[in-house]
Amino acid sequence: MAVATHDDIVRLFPGMQDHTVVEIMAMEATVDELDAASLLLQDADEGLIGAQQRHGDRLSRLLAILANSEIRPREDRDR
Numbered sequence: 785m786a787v788a789t790h791d792d793i794v795r796l797f798p799g800m801q802d803h804t805v806v807e808i809m810a811m812e813a814t815v816d817e818l819d820a821a822s823l824l825l826q827d828a829d830e831g832l833i834g835a836q837q838r839h840g841d842r843l844s845r846l847l848a849i850l851a852n853s854e855i856r857p858r859e860d861r862d863r
Contacts, residue, residue, distance in 0.1 A: 797853075
């Protein structure tokens with residue numbers, strides 16, 4: 785799995801502030817983890833707390849960062 789680059793993060797979460805991008809890069813999140821987090825954030829029925837408990841520490845941390853940033857993933861999943 786490839787570690788997400790700045791471009792990957794901004795592509796999935798346009799408008800994200802640089803400090804949040806740096807925080808995600810520091811945790812060495814993978815592109816797959818970003819995709820999973822993006823899908824979870826888009827699914828309003830999922831329930832973020834339950835998702836965090838089911839998906840492990842790294843994804844939970846990534847979801848927390850993204851939730852605090854108030855940036856939402858692109859609606860367009862076709863990249």
